[in-house]
Amino acid sequence: MSMTVEAPEQETPIVEGGLRPQLAPHAAVGALVVSAAACRAAVHLVGDEQVVATWVAGVAFVVAVVAAMRVRRRVFDKRARRRAFAFLTVAVSWLAGVTVAGLSLGAVGLLMAVGYGLSMHWWRTHPVGLIQPKVSRSEYQRLWSENVGCSDGALPGSRLTNPEPIKAGVRFTLRLRHGKQHLGMVDDKMKTVRGGLKLQQDQQLIVEPHPTEPEPTALATIVTKSPVKQTVLWPGPEAFDAETGQVRLGPFVDGEGWATWQVYTETRLLGGYLQGGTNGGKSRTMEMLALTIAASRSHPTVILYADGQGGASSPLLMEHADAKARTPEQALAMLEGMYLVMQLRQDENAVMGLRGFTPTDDRPGLLGFLDECHKLLDKVSNPLYWARTQFLVMSIASEGGKVGVALVLASQQSTLDAFGGAGSPYPEKIRANLLTGNGAMFKGKDANAKTVFQVNVDPRTFPDMPGYAFLVNPRPGARSAPFRSCYLTDEMAKEWPNRIVWRSLDVGAAAAWGDSYLRRAELADEALEAAKRRIAARRSGVVVEEPMVPAQRPPAPAEEISSFGGLSFPSWSTMVAQAQQEAQMALKEGHEKVLAAIRAGHVSPKAIQDATNYSERQVYNLLADLRGAGVVARAGHGAYEVVPQAA
Secondary structure, three states: OOOOOOOOOOOOOOOOOOOHHHHHHHHHHHHHHHHHHHHHHHHHHHOOHHHHHHHHHHHHHHHHHHHHHHHHHHOOOHHHHHHHHHHHHHHHHHHHHHHHHOOOHHHHHHHHHHHHHHOHHHHHHOOOHHHOOOOOOOHHHHHHHHHHOOOOOOOOOOEEEEEEEEOOEEEEEEEOOOOOOOHHHHHHOHHHHHHHHOOOOOOEEEEEEOOOOOOOOEEEEEEOOOOOOOOOEOOOHHHEEOOOOEEEEEEEOOOOOEEEEEOEOOOOEOOEEEEOOOOOOHHHHHHHHHHHHHOOOOOOEEEEEEEOOOOOOOHHHHHHOOEEEOOHHHHHHHHHHHHHHHHHHHHHHHHHOOOOOOOEOOEOEEEEEEEOOHHHHOOOOOOOOHHHHHHHHHHHHHHOHHHOEEEEEEEOOOOHHHHOOOOOOOHHHHHHHHHOOOEEEEOOOOOOHHHHHOOOOOHHHOOOOOOEEEEEOOOOOOOOOEEEOOEOOHHHHHHHHHOOOOOOOOHHHHHHHOHHHHOHHHHHHHHHHHHHHHHHHHHOOOOOOOOOOOOOOOOOHHHHHHOHHHOOOOOHHHHHHHHHHHHHHOOOHHHHHHHHHHHOOOOOHHHHHHHHOOOHHHHHHHHHHHHHOOOEEEEEOOEEEEOHHHO
């Protein structure tokens, strides 16, 4: 007969003994009284109570903030933490008030009453060592000692200490043996450890690095009453936090905070990677993520979507995204457009002296979602365009974020095959750049996924719960732990896309992208009609012949653009030549003066500025126009030269 072992409601704390912990509240109150006396003496010396009170309040506030930060990092008992914050607030208020009103027995009595009242929990958890009863251990501590930390256990010599009850169960400090054990060993032996603690299948054990203790000390949380057993619905657009630039994906399984997806930092737009098997909740989470970001008013973002399965993965995004792609050919054209926008913004940052990216209505972020990305990046599934597609994804993932262009990839593949597999230099770079942003691993049947994410977590052990995933968070101090994604219901998926404004590119970015962006709705309709014709042909028994394509022939940009949507476009070189001719016709007297200066040997922007008496901004703007017209080019080391055919 099996039995569920529950954590006790209250644990008897471990006490070091002696009177020192007991005296701490008395020392704090005494220090405040002495400080008040010193403040009153300062009032008599200065002769201005308001000035002294202002300085005292300011200094006390700073000291209280520093103390509160230390309490937050080092005190894990929530009740003790709340009382410590309250005591700091009382201390600042009382000290400032006494400085103005004067120190009296009544004021001291009030401080003692409030201060000692807030100290009751401290005294209960730090009884006098000489009269302390024998310390008891929780059942989990006993089981760990007998089955895991014993001499023949999975982690001999390790132990659980400092039990802290939480709503979902109990949290311990896991003390591993220094120089003998590490956190990865716990993950590798997780099944054995769970058996030693006699956990039920629906009970979770979360082991994380300790936030303040040195390695290999960890936090071990045993979840017996998880708040995510019941579905947590998507809260709507407010899931986006405008202050942090994060989307709340869903609660952690222990109920201690929310898993978040960092969309924006102060200087860049971040992408990421979602991986999981069938029915794991990956695609619905991606829809929830895209919908939340699209609805943000504080961080305007244009949403793009490409699907390696022809649009079947997310009808929602295929309908509402600003630009969408059903085929590898269309996906390539979309990536080419994003790449051109990225290059435009890089030049804008250089000319305008901008650092990083902040989204605005006139210059929104550009976030592309590539669902079932393995079909777009793999040479077998995409024999004609795989090489160029890999290059573009790698380039955007590594360089685009700082100018507001990024990608979120999603796949069922659990290895580097998701990014193109062996035989190419790009897949590993794609993986590394995406996971410097965000990562979430959903349930799957292959343990190789943990190698891609570089975590010691086996997705095969996840419970059969849609949306259950492990958050891989690379930011310092952020939490990597299992969570359950908020659920976007079918009703929400139908209602909310029509309640928000789906943004489009600004005029400059749209022009840089080119004609395929301006005609994106028309081309999308044509692609949909082509798909309908294929369906009708197959249902009628007509054999649809697929065109023969070379097995390994990376295309040139001209081929990619000219074939977009099955329509005929000018070659890339022809388009560039036409654009340069139009730009040359628009050159004016100022451009000629800059050209004359370069021909005279003034090749740096500073030298050109001195020779023409133009401002620095004027020089950079004129140089940008001349580069766009193909008249001048960079010669290295900040110098410019006249293009030979234009000389």
